[in-house]
Amino acid sequence: MKGIVFVKFNEFVEELWGEEFWDSLLDEAQLPSEGIFTTVGTYDDEELFTLIGLVVEKQNISSKDAQFAFGKWVFKELFNAAPAGAHDFKDVFEFLHAVQDFIHVEVKKLNPDALLPEFEFLAETTNSLSFHYQSPRKLCYFCEGIVHGLADHTGQTVEVSQTECEHEGDSRCVLEVVKV
Amino acid sequence: MTLSKEELEKRVSVLERKALREKKARQLAENQLEKYSLDIYEANQSLKAALAGSEQKQLELEYLAQTSNNVASEIPLKDMVSNIVELTAEFCSANYGLFIISEEGQWLTEKSPKVWSSQQGWQENNELKESIVGLLPVSDTNLAESWRSAQIDTPPLDENTPVNSIFYTSFEWSGNKIGWLAFLRPDTELQQELEVILNTAKEHLVSGIRRRLTDIRILQRNVQLQDSLSSLEKARRQLIQSEKMASLGQLAAGVAHEINNPIAFIRSNLEVLQDYLNDYKLLTSQMQASFKKDNTLEVSQFTEICKKVDLEYIEEDSEDLLQSNIEGLDRVKEIVDNLKGFSHSSDETLVETSLTKCIQAALKIAGNMFKYEHKVVNNVTTECPPILGNFGQLQQVFVNLFVNAAHAMEKGGLLTIDFTKIKEGVVVHVKDSGSGMDEETVSQLFTPFFTTKPVGIGTGLGLSVSYAILEAHGAQVTVDSKLNVGTTFNIKFPQID
Numbered sequence: 018m019k020g021i022v023f024v025k026f027n028e029f030v031e032e033l034w035g036e037e038f039w040d041s042l043l044d045e046a047q048l049p050s051e052g053i054f055t056t057v058g059t060y061d062d063e064e065l066f067t068l069i070g071l072v073v074e075k076q077n078i079s080s081k082d083a084q085f086a087f088g089k090w091v092f093k094e095l096f097n098a099a100p101a102g103a104h105d106f107k108d109v110f111e112f113l114h115a116v117q118d119f120i121h122v123e124v125k126k127l128n129p130d131a132l133l134p135e136f137e138f139l140a141e142t143t144n145s146l147s148f149h150y151q152s153p154r155k156l157c158y159f160c161e162g163i164v165h166g167l168a169d170h171t172g173q174t175v176e177v178s179q180t181e182c183e184h185e186g187d188s189r190c191v192l193e194v195v196k197v
Numbered sequence: 198m199t200l201s202k203e204e205l206e207k208r209v210s211v212l213e214r215k216a217l218r219e220k221k222a223r224q225l226a227e228n229q230l231e232k233y234s235l236d237i238y239e240a241n242q243s244l245k246a247a248l249a250g251s252e253q254k255q256l257e258l259e260y261l262a263q264t265s266n267n268v269a270s271e272i273p274l275k276d277m278v279s280n281i282v283e284l285t286a287e288f289c290s291a292n293y294g295l296f297i298i299s300e301e302g303q304w305l306t307e308k309s310p311k312v313w314s315s316q317q318g319w320q321e322n323n324e325l326k327e328s329i330v331g332l333l334p335v336s337d338t339n340l341a342e343s344w345r346s347a348q349i350d351t352p353p354l355d356e357n358t359p360v361n362s363i364f365y366t367s368f369e370w371s372g373n374k375i376g377w378l379a380f381l382r383p384d385t386e387l388q389q390e391l392e393v394i395l396n397t398a399k400e401h402l403v404s405g406i407r408r409r410l411t412d413i414r415i416l417q418r419n420v421q422l423q424d425s426l427s428s429l430e431k432a433r434r435q436l437i438q439s440e441k442m443a444s445l446g447q448l449a450a451g452v453a454h455e456i457n458n459p460i461a462f463i464r465s466n467l468e469v470l471q472d473y474l475n476d477y478k479l480l481t482s483q484m485q486a487s488f489k490k491d492n493t494l495e496v497s498q499f500t501e502i503c504k505k506v507d508l509e510y511i512e513e514d515s516e517d518l519l520q521s522n523i524e525g526l527d528r529v530k531e532i533v534d535n536l537k538g539f540s541h542s543s544d545e546t547l548v549e550t551s552l553t554k555c556i557q558a559a560l561k562i563a564g565n566m567f568k569y570e571h572k573v574v575n576n577v578t579t580e581c582p583p584i585l586g587n588f589g590q591l592q593q594v595f596v597n598l599f600v601n602a603a604h605a606m607e608k609g610g611l612l613t614i615d616f617t618k619i620k621e622g623v624v625v626h627v628k629d630s631g632s633g634m635d636e637e638t639v640s641q642l643f644t645p646f647f648t649t650k651p652v653g654i655g656t657g658l659g660l661s662v663s664y665a666i667l668e669a670h671g672a673q674v675t676v677d678s679k680l681n682v683g684t685t686f687n688i689k690f691p692q693i694d
Contacts, residue, residue, distance in 0.1 A: 040211040053218045055226040057233075 018062045018154075019131055021098065023054035025091050026068065032090075034076070042071050056098075059130070062154060081158045081184075088162020089169070096170060099123070109168050109175055109194060110146050114138070134160070144196040147180065155183055157190040164194055257394045260288040264398045268405030277409070281402055282313050282378060289391060291315070291380035292358045295329055299367075300374045302336040316358070332363050333379055340375065341367045344395050346387040359383040366395075368403045371410045378402075433665065434545075440662040441593050444600060445539065448562060455532055455565045459525030466518040466525075473515055476506040535561045539592055547670065549693065550586035552625060553577050556614055558588075559595035566600055570609030581616045582623050584690040586670050594663040598627045598686055601659070605631025605684060622692040628685040634678040642676060 030039045043052035048064045069087075073080050096103070100123045106112040113136065121133045134152035141147075150157050161177045168175040176195045181187035200208065267280045278296050286294035294313040298305045310326040311319050332349065346364035364387045365379035378399075387395075483502045487494050503509070539562055556577045567573050602612050610630040617624045634642070643664040667674055671691045678684040 036215060037207070037211050040214055043214075051218070051221075053221045053225060055222045055229065057226050057229045 018060055018065055019056075019128055020054050020058035020060060021056040021095070022091075023060055023065060024056050025094050026065065026087060027052075027054060028094070029087055029090050030068075030072065038075075042068055042075075046071060059128075084156060084158035085162040085165075088156075088159040088164075089166040090162075092163050092166025093170060095163075096167075107171060109164065109171055109173055109196070110141070112167055112171070113146060113148070113164070113194070139191065145193060147191055147193040150190045150192050155190070157182060157184070157192065160192060164192070253390075256288065260284060261394065261398060261401070264401050268401045274406065274409045274413075277405060278376070278378075278402070279311075279313075279319065281398070282380075283319075285378065285395065285398065286313055286315065286380055289364075289380060289382060289387075289395070290384070291364075291382045292360055293325070293329060293381040295326060295379055297326075297330055297333075297335075297377045297379075298370055298374050299335045299377060300372075302338050304330050304335050305374070314358075329363070329379060329381065333365055333377060335377070337367075338375065340369060341365070344387060344392050344399070348385055349381070361385045362387070364395075366399055368399065368406070370406065371413075376406065437590070437593070437662055437666065440597075440659060441539065444593070444597055444659060445536070448566070448596070448600065452532060452536065452562070452565060456529050459528045463522045463525045466522050470515060470518055473511045476508075476511055480506050480508065531561065539589070539596065545587055545590070545669070547585045547587055549583050550588050550591065551579075551583050552581050552586075552591070552616070552623070552690070553579050555586075555588055555591045556595055556625070559592045559599060560614075562592075563596045563599035563603070566603035567612065568609070571603070571606060571612065572610075573612045573614075575614045577614050577616050577625065581625075582618060583693065584623065584670075585693050586690070587666075590666045591670070594666055594688075595627070597659045597663050602627065602629035602631060602684075605629050605633070607631075610683075619689070622690045624687050624689045626685055626687050628683060630683040633680040633682050633684055634676075635680055639676050639678050643674075 027039060030042065046052070046064070046067050048067065050058075050060050050064060054060065069080060069083055072078070073083050076083075099120060103115075103120055103123065106115060117136055124131055124133060132153070134150060134154075134156075137149035137151065139147045139149060150160050157179060161179070164175065164177045174197050176197055178193050178195075179185075179190055180193055181189055181191040183190050263284050264281055267277050267284070270277065272280070282294040282296050285291070292315050295311070297307075309321050310323045312322050312326050312329065313319050332347070344364050344366045346362055348362050349360060360381040360383060362382050362385050363379060364382065365377060367375050367377045370376040480502055483505075484494060484499065487498055487502075535558055539558075556575060560573065560575060564573065599612065606612070606629055612630075613626070613628045615626040615628070617626070643661050664674060667688060673689045675687045675689075676684065677687070
């Protein structure tokens with residue numbers, strides 16, 4: 018996984034629970050990287066899952082909530098880091114459609130080896146959009162959080178739910194975004 | 198908020214660890230950046246190399262394409278080679294380029310010896326050309342398989358142009374000659390990649406030269422063939438004319454006889470008319486004597502004088518004699534006209550021609566070959582359809598056939614000329630009741646110089662010439678012959694389209 022995710026997760030945890038808590042997580046996790054993360058590096062996915070697992074355990078929250086919160090928080094961070102062209106969107110649906118055709122193309126230019134999720138759009142009306150979230154990392158809750166972060170950015174209010182979810186025994190994850 | 202010492206120490210150690218991580222992260226990031234820089238540099242280098250390579254490839258392709266265009270074009274051979282010298286010199290960054298031809302190890306010098314130079318293009322410079330040719334192993338009569346190169350210790354003439362090596366090749370030219378291409382370059386050696394391209398270009402050039410030389414040979418051969426054809430045509434016309442004259446020679450005795458006959462009776466008639474004139478003179482002198490004596494002429498006296506010279510008969514007979522002479526002279530004129538028409542060498546155009554008239558004209562000339570013991574039956578009436586033909590030549594054919602028939606019927610016989618209208622045209626049958634021929638003779642009938650006639654009679658060309666004439670008319674000849682029964686020639690003429 019790209020280093021930016023780890024760096025942002027570090028900032029997220031420190032912002033919420035302080036530097037000491039992050040320091041204790043690293044102490045306990047004994048990661049191969051020793052927690053030395055840079056945005057230009059690439060790290061094992063497992064390191065993130067280990068850190069999330071420890072946060073869940075220590076703060077007594079669910080993994081779903083942890084992923085969701087991080088997703089919602091990280092959107093603006095990623096958005097600020099994104100190339101200028103990505104800032105022109107004013108609508109959640111418009112942005113979601115552009116993710117694959119524009120944002121991911123830009124990401125690939127800088128990180129050719131980045132493994133990115135794919136969206137398969139299934140149905141769309143003026144205020145609802147459903148798509149199939151495909152990623153071997155199965156971070157569908159993180160994705161839900163990101164969509165919320167996106168809506169905060171555009172000033173829209175949305176409800177995000179999963180009509181199908183691999184964590185609930187379904188064969189795939191389908192996210193439905195409804196503007197309210 | 199105040200912190201206890203313990204808490205402070207803990208806080209410091211957390212921050213120290215954080216600072217250490219940040220420091221290490223920074224180092225990692227810097228290392229990564231350096232690695233990226235290096236990667237970018239290397240990528241740039243390989244891109245530059247690839248670009249240079251593709252530019253070189255493009256140049257090579259352009260060179261080969263232009264060479265091929267020249268080879269495939271129709272420009273003259275020497276121009277083509279000159280263009281290729283120029284293209285090759287430019288492609289290899291050569292200072293000089295030239296083309297020469299050698300034969301048996303000797304350079305064949307030209308009237309205007311030209312050398313291509315990068316600065317002046319093609320220029321006439323014998324001295325320079327000689328000194329460059331001096332660098333070539335011209336005496337070597339083995340063809341170079343590829344390009345050869347050699348270093349030059351003493352550069353030729355122009356000291357301002359740096360020249361360090363020569364590369365050259367040789368190839369087959371027309372005959373036993375060898376063509377040479379040579380180039381002078383500032384580089385000391387010929388790179389292998391360049392040599393591969395040059396070899397390909399050379400193969401193109403050699404095949405182009407071969408094709409052009411073959412074209413030239415074919416052209417020359419064509420001209421020769423056309424010359425032969427026209428002299429053959431001329432010979433054929435002469436042969437037809439000679440054969441006609443020869444057959445005229447054979448006919449001469451008969452023709453003379455034919456002319457002699459009327460001349461003889463005209464002369465005899467004139468002698469009689471001379472006598473009649475004397476009788477008239479007598480009549481007038483007696484009448485004048487009577488006038489002088491009596492100043493008058495009695496009717497009875499006049500009648501007596503007239504009776505004495507038989508005036509009535511003289512008048513009657515004179516008319517007959519004069520008429521007979523006119524007819525005799527007409528006959529002579531007709532024979533002479535026919536001979537004139539026959540011997541005249543006409544052009545060979547085929548026009549609508551009446552076989553009826555042609556056969557009649559031929560009979561007029563050859564007719565006297567047939568004596569009292571012969572009978573000639575001509576059934577070719579005006580119903581015989583016209584054909585596309587040459588009157589003079591067809592007359593010659595029929596005269597030839599009639600003369601042959603007469604020769605075959607020395608002791609008399611019957612000559613029958615008939616025709617049959619068929620779908621494709623008309624067949625004329627010339628049938629004699631003569632000696633006939635065996636199969637062997639029939640098979641050689643149209644062979645030139647084949648004759649069964651004794652020496653002095655016939656040339657042996659008559660039928661072969663006739664055959665050639667009929668062939669030109671698109672006519673087909675068949676012969677039916679039986680020994681001691683007779684021979685029939687069947688000539689099938691095609692219908693007029």
